[in-house]
Amino acid sequence: MIWRFGFCYNTLLRNGKDASKSIKAVLWQVGKRHSQNSVYSYPLRTIAYRRTPMQVATLDQEEQFVKAIPLKWPEFVKDILPTLNPEKHKGQCGRVAVIGGSFEYTGAPYFSAISSLRAGVDMAHVFCEDSAAIPIKTYSPELIVHPILTTFPKLDKTVEETAEYIASRVTEWLSSLHCVVIGPGLGRNTLILETVAHIIEEVTKRRIPLVIDADGLYLVSVKTEMLRNVTSPVILTPNRVEFNRLTRAFEIDDTSDAESLLKTLAKSVCPGAIIVQKGLNDLIAAAFSNVVVHCGEQGSLRRCGGQGDVLSGLMAAFSAWMQLNSNLTTPSEWFIPVYSACAMTRRCSLQAFKKKQRSMLTTDIIEEIWKEFNAVFPLSSL
Ligand SMILES: NC(=O)C1=CN([C@@H]2O[C@H](COP(=O)(O)OP(=O)(O)OC[C@H]3O[C@@H](n4cnc5c(N)ncnc54)[C@H](O)[C@@H]3O)[C@@H](O)[C@H]2O)[C@@H](O)CC1
Ligand SMILES: Nc1ncnc2c1ncn2[C@@H]1O[C@H](COP(=O)(O)OP(=O)(O)OP(=O)(O)O)[C@@H](O)[C@H]1O
Structure with a gap:
């Protein structure tokens, strides 16, 4: 009997079962049937699961694959990057949205959305507070800016009714999107956070893959039940302060070591959670994996504001491409776009810092994004 790990896993996810338990059950069966398979003969590009249906993965092989990502990521990513050809039309290389931007913070959603566009997605929307729209539009004519979020309830409506109504105006766009980023410059207004919870x-x-950063993480920390049963990819990108806020909110007192803490947090958020703990090295853990991947790509020594927004924008681009390829993805494959976004952000920072x-x-x-993409993924090799 031939097992297709990707198919099995996705079927389980679609049925809404507990991912971490189910994957172990499937892998255990797979492992028992194919225990004679050598890790070395197994192609580490899990994309091969889709392309060579005879391949199967044991839990050990799955871990080997994830551990290989820091060395192999540019090669793995080539299977996700959209090719450019004259047949394609606008949107086929990805459509993303950033939900963020408030009266105080207009730079953050701009940085995030423009980074996605510079990485190569075709269209980037920003859904922001009405007062933030004009500044964001003036930063860039490339972005599609919707002044939809509001801090005041509609005249004849309660906060809850207004939140639902505003959310419905955003969600009518969702069918055309491949990834949504929540949080850059969002602020913490109650009505806006309520609206975003509905979105x-x-x-x-x-x-749809979700990237949560900044004030979106604050929302997760005050509504810890919000994501509880989500099995689709939810990528959280906390800095140190945001990470500590999350561990407090989820009441995690695992003091054994940093990696265990991160893994416990990922499992507590939801079965689809992937957490990037940003810092000197970025640490990446997922609810469905036992491996913690370190991204130690050299970055810059400068810590100016907005670098996390570049990361969320690149994360959206890689995630959108993953989504466009995702008929039969395995959860572990999600380490590829996530790691790539971390590595590319740090590489672009380093180049900018050198200058x-x-x-x-x-x-x-952001100015360095095109050069770094060309250096790592030259067009001729796609
Ligand atoms: N130009 C802009 O519009 C920018 C807006 N931003 C937005 O500003 C809002 C607030 O973000 P904050 O990050 O300030 O919010 P927080 O309230 O989470 O952070 C507050 C404090 O944490 C400190 N901090 C951050 N990283 C740290 C670390 N690694 N170690 C120790 N202390 C650390 C900061 O100095 C700050 O005093 C968000 O909506 C965010 O998206 C930022 O993205 C930066 C750029
Ligand atoms: N000490 C460090 N050395 C090198 N790179 C770092 C360091 N700390 C963070 N980074 C990198 O900088 C980027 C942004 O991380 P940072 O912790 O500044 O996020 P943030 O505070 O959320 O950003 P923002 O200002 O956009 O809100 C990430 O790509 C991260 O890998």
């Missing part, structure tokens, strides 16, 4: 529910119901040093700004990092 998150709809995004995850449709199994501008203490003066380096987030806009300088």
Whole structure:
């Protein structure tokens, strides 16, 4: 009997079962049947699961694959990057949205969305507070900016009714999107957070990959039940402060070591959670894996604001491409786009830092995106 790990796993996910338990059950069966398979003869590109249906994966092989990502990621990513050809039309290389931007913070959603576009997605929307729209539009004519979020309830409606109504105006766009980023510059207004909670529910119901950063993480920390049963990919990108806030909110007091803490947090958030703990090295853990991947790609020494927004934008681009390829993905494959976004952000930061040093700004990092993409993924090799 031939087992297709990817198929089995996705079927389980679609049936809404507990991912971490189910994967072990499937892999255990697979392992028993194919225990004679050598790890070395197994192609580490799990994309091969889709292309060579005879391949199977044991839990050990799955871990080997994830552990190989820091060395092999540019090669793995080639299977996800959309090819460019004259037959394609606008949108086929990805459509993403950033939900964020408020009166105070207009730079963050711009940085995030423009980074996605510079990485190569075709269209980037920003759904922001009405007062943030004009500034964001003036930063860039490339972005599609919707001044939909509001801090005041509609005249004849309660906060809850207004939140539902505004969320419905955003969710009507979801069918055309391949990834949604929640949080850059969102702020913490009660009505806006309530609106975003409704949007998150709809995004995850449709199994669209979700990237949560900044004030979106604050929302997760005050509504810890919000994502509880979500099995679609939810990528959280906390900095140190946001990470500590999350561990407190989820009441995790695992003091054994940093990796265990991260894994416990991922499992507590939801079965589809992938967490990137940003810092000197980025640590990546997922609810469905026992491996913690370290991204130690050299970055910059400068810590100006906005670099996390570049990461969320690149994360959206890689995730959108993954989604476009995702008929039969395995959960572990999600380490590929996540790791790639971390590595590319740090590489772009390093290049910008070499040129501008203490003066380096987030806009300088964005300026490096095209060169770094060409260096790592030259068009001729696609
Ligand atoms: N130009 C812009 O519009 C920008 C807006 N931003 C937005 O600003 C809002 C608030 O973000 P904050 O990050 O300030 O919110 P937080 O309230 O989470 O952070 C507060 C404090 O944490 C400190 N901190 C951050 N990283 C740390 C680390 N690694 N170790 C120790 N302390 C650390 C900061 O200095 C700050 O004082 C968000 O909506 C965010 O998206 C940022 O993205 C930066 C750029
Ligand atoms: N000490 C460090 N050395 C090198 N790179 C780092 C370091 N700390 C963070 N980074 C990188 O900088 C980027 C942004 O991380 P940071 O912790 O500044 O996020 P943030 O505070 O959420 O950003 P933002 O200012 O956009 O809110 C990430 O790509 C991360 O890998």
